[in-house]
Amino acid sequence: MKYITRAAFSIRIPKLLWDSVESYCLKKNKQKSAISKLTPSLVFEETGRKLLKLRPHLPLKPNRRVTRPNTKAEYEKEFEFYRTSLYVNIELVEALLQLYNEIAQEQFSQEVGEVEMSTTLPCTVFFYFCKENNLKYGQRFFDDVYFEKKYTYPDEEILMAIYRLEQKLGKSITRTEWEKYRREINAPSLQTVIRRYGSFSRAKELARLSVEKKKEI
Known part of the structure; x- marks a missing residue:
């Protein structure tokens, strides 16, 4: 049996997205049929394995930055972020990063840099989880056109x-x-x-x- 190496890594994602995943886990854990405790970390691993097979596109452009003057405070107010950690399979994270770095270069016309492990990757994984389970995920946050028009050049x-x-x-x-x-x-x-x-x-x-x-x- 192959030994699985897990480790904690910090993430920063919209609070709405995190709350949807966490609430789903709490709801499932209250059900009598629940055999083992479901956590956001397990959700990340289960969904991540699906994404490796399906290879769906990135739901947002990597390395987005607020660049318009005097809009950073407004951005942080509109999209409240939550910082926490996930405890997951490191090999899975590395495989997902490799996959989405390749997809990023195919999907976007100009150089976008590497996919951030702390933001773009968990946002992508939880986005697809929420879509699959009809959970709120904050559609506007994932709208690159809206972001660029309002917060960047x-x-x-x-x-x-x-x-x-x-x-x-x-x-x-x-x-x-x-x-x-x-x-x-x-x-x-x-x-x-x-x-x-x-x-x-x-x-x-x-x-x-x-x-x-x-x-x-």
């Missing part, structure tokens, strides 16, 4: 800002120039741009391609 807005600044200066802009002029055009920081696209050079390339595609339409 959409791709189209960032790329157009880069293109327009290059047109204004009449050349390919440098990092220093972006930081110097970005506030005048209400654009995100250099760090935000690099985090979104991997490099500033890649962002400038995408900005030019985006405009060229629009001209072709």
Whole structure:
């Protein structure tokens, strides 16, 4: 019999999502037919094994960051987060991370970085559990379009800002120039741009391609 290594790892997920999973476990444990105690950790493992077989897409973009000025407090108020820990099979977690890192690269057009073990992964697993059992999961939290529109700079807005600044200066802009002029055009920081696209050079390339595609339409 293979020895299963379990360990605790910290997670940070929307409280509504956690409450739905925890309430489900409590309800099941009250039933007389319950043989063993159901916990969120067991839910994570059982659902995670299903996801390895089914390979469903990510329900939210990894590494989302609030970047619009003066909206972080509003975001934290709208989506209250809960910090806790899960005690689960480490090999299962590693397999899920590998799976969803591959899916993330296939699903999203630009570099999104690695799937976060503490947020995106547990959100994904519990999202599919709640969907399967008709539980509340907070649909708006998983709406990337809503998130980007309200709490961050959409791709189209960032790329157009880069293109327009290059047109204004009449050349390919440098990092220093972006930081110097970005506030005048209400654009995100250099760090935000690099985090979104991997490099500033890649962002400038995408900005030019985006405009060229629009001209072709």
